Amino acid sequence: MTYCVGLMLKKGLVFMSDTRTNSGVDNISTFQKMFTWEVPGDRSITLMTAGNLATTQAVVSMLEERSKGPGDRKPGILEAESMFQVANMVGSLLKEVIAVHANAGQRADAVFDATIILGGQIGEGSPRLFMIYPEGNFIEASFDTPFFQIGETKYGRPILVRAYDPDMSFEDAIKLLMVSFDSTIKANLSVSLPLDVHAYEAGSLKNGRVFRIQQDDPYYEAVSSGWGVALREAFRQLPAFALPKDD
């Protein structure tokens, strides 16, 4: 399993992904699920993946190769003129990769599926955030629906819905995502630290802070244990329930 969130703020975009992949509970590895590209002064692109690892790695490798091969006739994501074009490219590639493998060998439902969160900014365009489906089509975030989650999305959703604020700082957004990830990690063994983070500042047109939160990160541990205490205290402060009287 996987958990990734892309968050749209007035200040920019924040991405967080876990790094655990598993094929059964006894075959667990750490793989990067967040990938960034940049052409400073022109663009910053971030991509996060959930689903079949062979599919998502193939998509990322092909994006990499195309972006490095200047002789290639097809323009890569570093040449695309808008984030919409990038989303289109990634969507087609994803659909292509799934189709190749889905029709060869083993046939199991949806086993090669993958879902992608894509965000970034190119040139004059504003920062944009997309969720790309295995079928290659995609939807875009707006301040009505300012975040996308992929993978194990449910445990971490209530706190996002309650505490998200479009005006929040990067620091607060990362704290919020840590709480959301902590709820998920506590509930689903197949989601785990380290976490990859990218905070992209709107208008900067270069990668922002990209860093990894390790297994024993003291701040993460403070959030994780502090959140339990804070939740219980918040719960205690709610008005007390009175059982209805017997008739």
Added chain:
Amino acid sequence: MTYCVGLMLKKGLVFMSDTRTNSGVDNISTFQKMFTWEVPGDRSITLMTAGNLATTQAVVSMLEERSKGPGDRKPGILEAESMFQVANMVGSLLKEVIAVHANAGQRADAVFDATIILGGQIGEGSPRLFMIYPEGNFIEASFDTPFFQIGETKYGRPILVRAYDPDMSFEDAIKLLMVSFDSTIKANLSVSLPLDVHAYEAGSLKNGRVFRIQQDDPYYEAVSSGWGVALREAFRQLPAFALPKDD
């Protein structure tokens, strides 16, 4: 969809279920999903259902009929000697009902499936809480795993995990369940008020307070809005995150 929780406390058992059923988003109804039986001084039994409504209603109707027909050769749940026997009866009945319909007419995967939470106390036995699977087998709660959820379980789980305490009062347990239900209702349209509640007091051997929380219940509304405020405040109190310095 559905959301039901059965909670084991030192003081007894607490059950809560929603009442929304739907077949598509344009076919929504209110149906009871919690059923109680009692023989004061001898037993109290509570059952909550999730899954195919025809299946769960058939199971409940058959349990009702058997408990009312004294001439029936098979003993009903009001004659069973222990909660384990009741769980066995309900499990067999559930498996039977699913099997009858699964092999006739339409064949879709798991479409007649249902899952049941069963709890109560009989005679000298202690209060017991079971989760019964569509296959008819079941597991029992203990203070290691003191609650069972069925239906849309994920959104409401983090708060149960964090704030449950085996020593809590019925009032606190109901408050906790309301918070858990509120997180679920906010996230999934197919779970909704009214909520049915039963608080069974260990050793009482009769039904405890059984009541319904209606759509516009002022306490539920206070918990729902208060919880949003309390969560944001709890979040604010967590230590602030500091972005790592640029290299």
